[in-house]
Amino acid sequence: xxxxxxxxxxxxxxxxxxxxxxxxxxxxxxxxxxxxxxxxxxxxxxxxxxxxxxxxxxxxxxxxxxxxxxxxxxxxxxxxxxxxxxxxxxxxxxxxxxxxxxxxxxxxxxxxxxxxxxxxxxxxxxxxxxxxxxxxxxxxxxxxxxxxxxxxxxxxxxxxxxxxxxxxxxxxxxxxxxxxxxxxxxxxxxxxxxxxxxxxxxxxxxxxxxxxxxxxxxxxxxxxxxxxxxxxxxxxxxxxxxxxxxxxxxxxxxxxxxxxxxxxxxxxxxxxxxxxxxxxxxxxxxxxxxxxxxxxxxxxxxxxxxxxxxxxxxxxxxxxxxxxxxxxxxxxxxxxxxxxxxxxxxxxxxxxxxxxxxxxxxxxxxxxxxxxxxxxxxxxxxxxxxxxxxxxxxxxxxxxxxxxxxxxxxxxxxxxxxxxxxxxxxxxxxxxxxxxxxxxxxxxxxxxxxxxxxxxxxxxxxxxxxxxxxxxxxxxxxxxxxxxxxxxxxxxxxxxxxxxxxxxxxxxxxxxxxxxxxxxxxxxxxxxxxxxxxxxxxxxxxxxxxxxxxxxxxxxxxxxxxxxxxxxxxxxxxxxxxxxxxxxxxxxxxxxxxxxxxxxx
Ligand SMILES: [Ca+2]
Ligand SMILES: [Ca+2]
Numbered sequence: 001x002x003x004x005x006x007x008x009x010x011x012x013x014x015x016x017x018x019x020x021x022x023x024x025x026x027x028x029x030x031x032x033x034x035x036x037x038x039x040x041x042x043x044x045x046x047x048x049x050x051x052x053x054x055x056x057x058x059x060x061x062x063x064x065x066x067x068x069x070x071x072x073x074x075x076x077x078x079x080x081x082x083x084x085x086x087x088x089x090x091x092x093x094x095x096x097x098x099x100x101x102x103x104x105x106x107x108x109x110x111x112x113x114x115x116x117x118x119x120x121x122x123x124x125x126x127x128x129x130x131x132x133x134x135x136x137x138x139x140x141x142x143x144x145x146x147x148x149x150x151x152x153x154x155x156x157x158x159x160x161x162x163x164x165x166x167x168x169x170x171x172x173x174x175x176x177x178x179x180x181x182x183x184x185x186x187x188x189x190x191x192x193x194x195x196x197x198x199x200x201x202x203x204x205x206x207x208x209x210x211x212x213x214x215x216x217x218x219x220x221x222x223x224x225x226x227x228x229x230x231x232x233x234x235x236x237x238x239x240x241x242x243x244x245x246x247x248x249x250x251x252x253x254x255x256x257x258x259x260x261x262x263x264x265x266x267x268x269x270x271x272x273x274x275x276x277x278x279x280x281x282x283x284x285x286x287x288x289x290x291x292x293x294x295x296x297x298x299x300x301x302x303x304x305x306x307x308x309x310x311x312x313x314x315x316x317x318x319x320x321x322x323x324x325x326x327x328x329x330x331x332x333x334x335x336x337x338x339x340x341x342x343x344x345x346x347x348x349x350x351x352x353x354x355x356x357x358x359x360x361x362x363x364x365x366x367x368x369x370x371x372x373x374x375x376x377x378x379x380x381x382x383x384x385x386x387x388x389x390x391x392x393x394x395x396x397x398x399x400x401x402x403x404x405x406x407x408x409x410x411x412x413x414x415x416x417x418x419x420x421x422x423x424x425x426x427x428x429x430x431x432x433x434x435x436x437x438x439x440x441x442x443x444x445x446x447x448x449x450x451x452x453x454x455x456x457x458x459x460x461x462x463x464x465x466x467x468x469x470x471x472x473x474x475x476x477x478x479x480x481x482x483x484x485x486x487x488x489x490x491x492x493x494x495x496x497x498x499x500x501x502x503x504x505x506x507x508x509x510x511x512x513x514x515x516x517x518x519x520x521x522x523x524x525x526x527x528x529x530x531x532x533x534x535x536x537x538x539x540x541x542x543x544x545x546x547x548x549x550x551x552x553x554x555x556x557x558x559x560x561x562x563x564x565x566x567x568x569x570x571x572x573x574x575x576x577x578x579x580x581x582x583x584x585x586x587x588x589x590x591x592x593x594x595x596x597x598x599x600x601x
Pocket of ligand 2: 133193201235236237
């Protein structure tokens with residue numbers, strides 16, 4: 001019996017040896033092949049602010065076309081464009097007057113078709129923004145509804161006023177007004193969860209759902225690779241139209257002081273997404289390539305996970321993970337990071353894809369929330385965590401919010417609807433300033449002949465711009481590029497993830513895959529030097545080699561560290577190490593020993 005065990009052990013060891021000899025560049029492990037979007041990097045372009053080619057101070061499709069090489073250089077999988085559709089621009093494109101045409105600000109439908117084609121040639125997938133909750137008040141449907149066309153009235157949500165002739169209930173809009181407006185000469189109010197120029201569509205009307213599905217078909221036909229679905233948790237409202245509860249009765253009636261139990265996260269909105277996923281899947285089959293659905297909804301963890309599916313039906317391929325935006329702040333410690341990251345991974349349905357978002361057109365930029373000196377550590381974390389990374393334009397060079405925009409110059413309706421005293425609390429303009437390409441006039445965003453740009457360029461562009469960073473091997477941009485390359489390593493695509501809040505407020509995690517390289521990532525959350533013992537992260541570590549580090553790090557690429565029990569990290573430093581020693585083999589050896597012991601006893 002024991003003799004047999006020894007023979008078996010030798011056999012197993014020989015097998016393990018043979019397995020580890022497999023070369024590391026092919027798909028040489030048992031994990032399923034990833035689909036094109038899994039583990040990808042998606043880059044969000046806010047078209048008004050990317051690149052202007054006709055000197056009107058507003059970015060355009062020709063500008064994006066001209067700068068596609070930047071996306072190739074960065075190495076992204078796909079790009080998603082905030083809306084390019086026809087719009088009176090009351091909410092800068094999120095108020096759409098024709099879902100099937102391009103706004104002249106940006107160019108023509110032909111320009112967009114050419115952009116999609118060019119991006120595809122360059123290997124970049126194209127994701128469009130789909131805004132199903134509302135149309136513009138200048139959309140044909142709304143005009144017809146206003147003209148009492150019986151075919152279109154029910155495309156929108158109309159209600160009688162209350163007994164005093166005021167709005168039907170206390171609902172407030174996200175943009176800090178009543179959520180109801182009564183047009184001149186009308187007896188009823190229409191609902192708008194956003195600006196009054198954005199009437200909510202009525203999804204109780206099956207024709208509306210069918211019309212919106214028709215949009216999906218239209219764009220899939222033109223070859224788009226997927227959609228990011230905007231504000232989906234606002235789609236349905238509760239049919240009772242009751243007042244929403246006030247959180248603090250001592251405070252007034254305003255959006256943030258209400259529990260949105262009747263206007264958000266209704267069951268029917270999830271069903272809508274599950275139904276639309278079927279449309280996506282039909283097109284995936286037809287085009288022999290997955291059509292990707294990503295959904296936007298600010299909600300709690302349980303609500304967010306439901307977008308993935310309900311266990312029977314699939315929903316979104318991934319709902320955006322806003323935890324790094326909503327739950328992490330500059331005072332968060334290593335344990336907070338661990339909690340927020342683990343929570344997503346632990347709650348995600350089996351086989352789901354995680355994703356990490358540091359910023360977008362609605363939320364402050366990462367370099368402003370945490371300081372320029374922490375931007376690199378966030379990049380390192382985001383790019384080495386399991387799953388998808390979403391990059392907001394300018395994040396890759398550490399662009400910062402520009403807060404010095406006066407109330408008079410404020411463009412964002414969410415803030416312009418408030419007043420001089422409080423608009424700064426709500427304005428999204430600071431995160432939407434023009435991309436900083438170089439140190440020439442207007443940061444190279446537009447020509448010097450332009451009178452002005454739609455939002456001012458951040459004055460820090462002279463030092464903070466892409467051209468300067470391209471030349472600098474220690475720039476944030478170079479780091480992003482290198483991180484995106486590093487993600488192609490099978491360990492990052494398929495490997496395990498285990499994190500620890502180490503002593504002295506250092507966050508660390510390992511990424512391992514049998515017979516492949518093993519990595520350790522450490523991030524110092526302190527504004528001062530921190531000591532750490534890497535054995536506490538993984539006791540098998542014997543030696544470390546630096547793969548990538550933050551620009552200011554004292555650790556240079558290829559540095560080898562033998563004393564892994566005593567390391568120091570400078571303030572906010574972050575390092576990706578390749579680890580060697582028994583660490584890489586720990587997993588398979590443990591399994592072997594367990595198998596042998598079970599056999600013996
Ligand atoms: Ca332009
Ligand atoms: Ca709605």
